[in-house]
Amino acid sequence: MNKPHKHQDAASWEPSPNNLEPFWMGFTPNRAFKKRPRLIARAKDMHYYDMSGRAVLDATAGLWCSNAGHCRAPIVEAIQKQAADLDFAPTFQFGHPKVFELASRLATLAPGDLNYAFFCNSGSEAADTALKIALAYQRTKGQASRTRLIGRERGYHGVNFGGISVGGMVGNRKMFGAMIAGVDHLPHTYNRAEQAYTKGEPKWGAHLADELERLVALHDASTIAAVIVEPMAGSTGVLPPPVGYLKRLREICDRHGILLIFDEVITAFGRLGYPFAAERFGVIPDIITFAKGVTSGAVPMGGVMVRQHIYDAFMTGPDHVIELFHGYTYTGHPIAAAAGVATLEVYKNEGLFERARSLEGKWADAAMSLKGNPMIEDIRTLGLVAAIDLVPVAGSPGKRAYDAMEQGFHDHGIMLRITGDTIALSPPLIVKEEQIDEIFADKMPKVLKAIA
Numbered sequence: 001m002n003k004p005h006k007h008q009d010a011a012s013w014e015p016s017p018n019n020l021e022p023f024w025m026g027f028t029p030n031r032a033f034k035k036r037p038r039l040i041a042r043a044k045d046m047h048y049y050d051m052s053g054r055a056v057l058d059a060t061a062g063l064w065c066s067n068a069g070h071c072r073a074p075i076v077e078a079i080q081k082q083a084a085d086l087d088f089a090p091t092f093q094f095g096h097p098k099v100f101e102l103a104s105r106l107a108t109l110a111p112g113d114l115n116y117a118f119f120c121n122s123g124s125e126a127a128d129t130a131l132k133i134a135l136a137y138q139r140t141k142g143q144a145s146r147t148r149l150i151g152r153e154r155g156y157h158g159v160n161f162g163g164i165s166v167g168g169m170v171g172n173r174k175m176f177g178a179m180i181a182g183v184d185h186l187p188h189t190y191n192r193a194e195q196a197y198t199k200g201e202p203k204w205g206a207h208l209a210d211e212l213e214r215l216v217a218l219h220d221a222s223t224i225a226a227v228i229v230e231p232m233a234g235s236t237g238v239l240p241p242p243v244g245y246l247k248r249l250r251e252i253c254d255r256h257g258i259l260l261i262f263d264e265v266i267t268a269f270g271r272l273g274y275p276f277a278a279e280r281f282g283v284i285p286d287i288i289t290f291a292k293g294v295t296s297g298a299v300p301m302g303g304v305m306v307r308q309h310i311y312d313a314f315m316t317g318p319d320h321v322i323e324l325f326h327g328y329t330y331t332g333h334p335i336a337a338a339a340g341v342a343t344l345e346v347y348k349n350e351g352l353f354e355r356a357r358s359l360e361g362k363w364a365d366a367a368m369s370l371k372g373n374p375m376i377e378d379i380r381t382l383g384l385v386a387a388i389d390l391v392p393v394a395g396s397p398g399k400r401a402y403d404a405m406e407q408g409f410h411d412h413g414i415m416l417r418i419t420g421d422t423i424a425l426s427p428p429l430i431v432k433e434e435q436i437d438e439i440f441a442d443k444m445p446k447v448l449k450a451i452a
């Protein structure tokens with residue numbers, strides 16, 4: 001057997017180039033990474049530390065998830081205790097208290113009558129769970145012809161088959177063939193000519209929700225189960241919703257008996273200053289997906305919240321018969337549930353959602369102070385999120401932002417998230433005002449100079 005990178009002795013493992021080879025990294029140019037790795041050894045609060053102990057300011061909450069900051073004592077302790085008390089128990093036919101406690105807390109936190117939580121292990125699973133619940137709901141209501149799902153261009157709903165089918169990121173779709181059938185897409189809402197350098201929701205673009213009427217006219221409402229959108233598209237470069245857009249989507253869905261799903265994997269848990277973005281925008285969807293911030297990234301967990309009428313539609317038939325044929329071995333895993341409960345406590349005790357809201361103005365002003373830099377084409381902000389569109393390198397899309405991310409980490413001690421030629425910033429909600437200045441008045445100008 002040819003195993004060029006064979007390694008037997010765990011005690012002697014060193015991160016040499018050869019030893020990095022066997023891990024096939026996702027969403028990463030593997031060869032470039034392994035030539036000059038960005039390895040992280042530990043983290044605390046607002047900082048990562050590399051293998052040499054050098055601090056790197058976390059301007060991205062890891063991957064939009066560490067909203068409470070890193071290695072927070074109450075969360076660490078809850079995980080440790082749960083691992084010692086109950087490492088695993090199934091939640092098919094059995095249960096354990098933590099997962100019920102977490103569901104109760106989420107139901108209290110969610111707006112309107114989003115009273116029920118179904119758990120899974122990631123945002124991708126949450127998106128597919130939401131789509132499956134929508135299809136099954138329509139069927140239980142005697143509307144079995146409603147099988148079509150509507151997503152949006154530039155949407156991101158994870159990497160599973162349902163999510164990539166309704167998603168609108170070309171790179172995530174084109175390698176994987178036909179995907180699931182019966183899907184259509186709304187247009188995305190970004191228009192630089194109309195919206196450049198907007199803080200918060202752009203004024204232009206609510207009319208794009210009316211494209212849903214066009215899709216209804218084309219396919220007929222009787223074939224459409226659900227529409228899924230991120231309230232603020234995150235992964236394709238931060239596209240805040242135009243003023244009034246989400247309300248209009250809600251109205252059109254109501255008119256035609258179509259379920260509205262908000263994918264809040266990024267926007268939930270304070271990113272936009274509220275427990276859920278639905279509350280910020282005053283729109284109650286039928287289903288909300290969540291993940292990431294529910295445990296502040298400390299243990300994988302995702303889930304969906306559903307409204308009372310959705311849950312009720314399934315609670316029919318004989319008592320001993322399963323109502324929904326869906327679930328994962330690790331649905332509501334005890335350690336994830338314990339991390340979730342402890343994380344929600346931290347958010348509450350430290351007022352982190354309110355904190356994000358109160359910092360939004362300062363954050364937006366600081367981000368916009370970069371306007372005028374010759375490397376920048378647009379800046380957008382919403383909540384504690386900022387996107388900076390860079391001038392692409394001619395003939396080499398994505399190179400400018402890649403260089404910014406790499407040099408940011410190695411030379412300027414900042415972790416940046418990139419997508420295409422956009423830098424997306426989303427710090428933990430514990431970010432201090434001085435650290436906002438550090439990001440925009442110190443580190444970002446240096447990074448922009450380095451890549452010019």
Ligand SMILES: Cc1ncc(COP(=O)(O)O)c(C=O)c1O
Pocket residue numbers: 064121122123124125127156157158159230234235263264265266291292
């Ligand atoms: C809106 C949205 N949905 C789904 C996902 C997928 O989440 P995960 O990577 O946990 O599967 C993401 C990840 O960034 C996301 O932003």
